[in-house]
Amino acid sequence: MNKTLSQKLLGTWNTKTIVGVAIGAALFGVLMNYGGIKVTTNTSLTSAYVIPAIVGALFGPLPAGLAAGLGNVVADLLGGWGFWFDWSLGNFVAGYFAGLVGLFGANVEEGVFTVKHAVIYAILCIIGCALGFGVVTPFLTYMWYSSELTITWIQAWAAIVSDATVLIVVGIPLLFALAKRNARGTNLSKED
Amino acid sequence: MDNKFFITLVPGNTFIDKLTGKTKVRIFLLLIIILTATWDIRVILPILLLSIIMLISIKPDVKKNVAIIIFVILMNLFNLFLTWIIKPDYGLEMVGGSTVLFKFTDFYIVTAETMWYFLVRLLKFLASFLVSLTFIQSITPSELAAGLHSIKIPYKICMIVSLAFRYIPDITRDFTNIKISMQTRGLELDSRKSSILTRLKQYVLILIPLIITSFDRVGNIANAMDLRGFGKNKDKTYYCEHEDTKGDKMLVPFIIFLILLYIALVVYKAVYKAPFEVWAPWIQ
Numbered sequence: 001m002n003k004t005l006s007q008k009l010l011g012t013w014n015t016k017t018i019v020g021v022a023i024g025a026a027l028f029g030v031l032m033n034y035g036g037i038k039v040t041t042n043t044s045l046t047s048a049y050v051i052p053a054i055v056g057a058l059f060g061p062l063p064a065g066l067a068a069g070l071g072n073v074v075a076d077l078l079g080g081w082g083f084w085f086d087w088s089l090g091n092f093v094a095g096y097f098a099g100l101v102g103l104f105g106a107n108v109e110e111g112v113f114t115v116k117h118a119v120i121y122a123i124l125c126i127i128g129c130a131l132g133f134g135v136v137t138p139f140l141t142y143m144w145y146s147s148e149l150t151i152t153w154i155q156a157w158a159a160i161v162s163d164a165t166v167l168i169v170v171g172i173p174l175l176f177a178l179a180k181r182n183a184r185g186t187n188l189s190k191e192d
Numbered sequence: 193m194d195n196k197f198f199i200t201l202v203p204g205n206t207f208i209d210k211l212t213g214k215t216k217v218r219i220f221l222l223l224i225i226i227l228t229a230t231w232d233i234r235v236i237l238p239i240l241l242l243s244i245i246m247l248i249s250i251k252p253d254v255k256k257n258v259a260i261i262i263f264v265i266l267m268n269l270f271n272l273f274l275t276w277i278i279k280p281d282y283g284l285e286m287v288g289g290s291t292v293l294f295k296f297t298d299f300y301i302v303t304a305e306t307m308w309y310f311l312v313r314l315l316k317f318l319a320s321f322l323v324s325l326t327f328i329q330s331i332t333p334s335e336l337a338a339g340l341h342s343i344k345i346p347y348k349i350c351m352i353v354s355l356a357f358r359y360i361p362d363i364t365r366d367f368t369n370i371k372i373s374m375q376t377r378g379l380e381l382d383s384r385k386s387s388i389l390t391r392l393k394q395y396v397l398i399l400i401p402l403i404i405t406s407f408d409r410v411g412n413i414a415n416a417m418d419l420r421g422f423g424k425n426k427d428k429t430y431y432c433e434h435e436d437t438k439g440d441k442m443l444v445p446f447i448i449f450l451i452l453l454y455i456a457l458v459v460y461k462a463v464y465k466a467p468f469e470v471w472a473p474w475i476q
Binding site: 013014015016021023054071073078154170173 | 198199274324328351353358359360363399400404406407413414417418422423
């Protein structure tokens with residue numbers, strides 16, 4: 001099954017994708033609230049950040065971004081601590097990048113995920129987090145709240161480090177496990 | 193665990209609960225946009241009062257609400273304290289003046305303007321927090337989806353939102369079950385007994401079954417939706433979206449007023465370029 005570039009960039013959109021993003025967002029919301037360890041105010045070392053990795057591997061980058069972005073809105077609604085749309089958009093960018101690994105030939109649904117893909121994935125995660133939390137979020141925070149940027153920077157750095165750590169340390173073993181589980185026919189050899 | 197959450201699944205019977213999702217979403221979004229756009233205490237204070245009235249009017253669970261409000265206030269105070277540590281004279285930039293009230297050292301001073309800025313900021317955050325707290329507790333997931341759709345958000349996105357909320361109770365139940373069963377097998381999650389890294393590794397052991405069970409459902413749900421013809425037509429109506437009630441009709445002028453207020457704020461900001469972001473009564 002070959003996908004075109006635009007399909008790879010946007011993800012394939014059908015009912016399954018919609019449900020996948022919804023469940024991803026719900027998981028993200030729950031894990032944001034319960035599966036984490038607080039680092040600073042507004043940021044925590046949370047296991048939620050593996051969700052974009054999985055949604056991205058299964059459905060593509062845009063679903064991954066949406067799962068992270070909407071998942072953050074869901075988390076805000078669940079936690080009841082008010083909305084932080086600047087962080088949601090930062091999450092969207094970070095999630096989008098984490099989901100881009102499919103562009104480089106990884107296909108977790110079919111069981112294809114090698115060490116090469118893991119390295120590419122790690123690099124993408126760092127770029128995504130740096131761009132999302134280091135550029136998009138501080139910019140939006142400044143635009144909307146014009147609050148002291150130093151604190152946003154501290155939070156942004158905490159977010160970049162903690163989220164990239166989770167995406168890499170927890171995400172890679174998880175992706176390997178999922179790929180192994182989904183591997184179909186990889187142990188078959190062609191008979192002459 | 194689920195009773196810690198603030199989502200309501202069953203609509204209540206107060207005035208705000210009975211409104212349509214359309215009205216709730218519009219008022220909520222407008223209030224949040226206005227609060228985000230302004231630093232003027234003359235706008236923030238009435239909205240704060242309004243949000244307190246709204247919160248009380250929906251008769252929420254007092255204990256749960258008081259706990260989260262105290263938590264948010266403390267978190268904000270801590271944030272403000274951090275700001276003060278980094279820049280004690282922040283009021284000079286934001287309000288435009290530095291009347292020293294108290295001096296620790298030459299650098300760590302307490303100025304009236306900084307305190308005024310902190311007060312405005314605290315009220316601003318508190319108001320937007322109370323507005324969203326009221327909103328969460330007065331809207332059901334289906335109404336939220338219907339309301340979002342009424343402001344021309346594609347229904348597939350709305351579907352994602354309502355589906356996500358539909359599956360949160362299921363996921364929390366699975367999460368608790370897996371966590372408890374893993375702990376009975378000797379998984380140590382207590383922060384006093386194991387380090388952050390080991391705990392993070394152990395969370396993977398909970399996460400894998402949780403994620404696999406959750407994503408295994410995707411196929412079933414998607415098939416069920418496809419069988420009922422989801423995504424066949426360009427548009428979709430919502431079962432929970434009822435006709436406008438008396439309250440909805442009453443609130444139309446209020447919504448128009450909020451839109452006008454927002455436009456006025458933006459125009460005022462563009463035309464009359466205030467030298468400083470935060471207005472204070474004693475600064476000209």
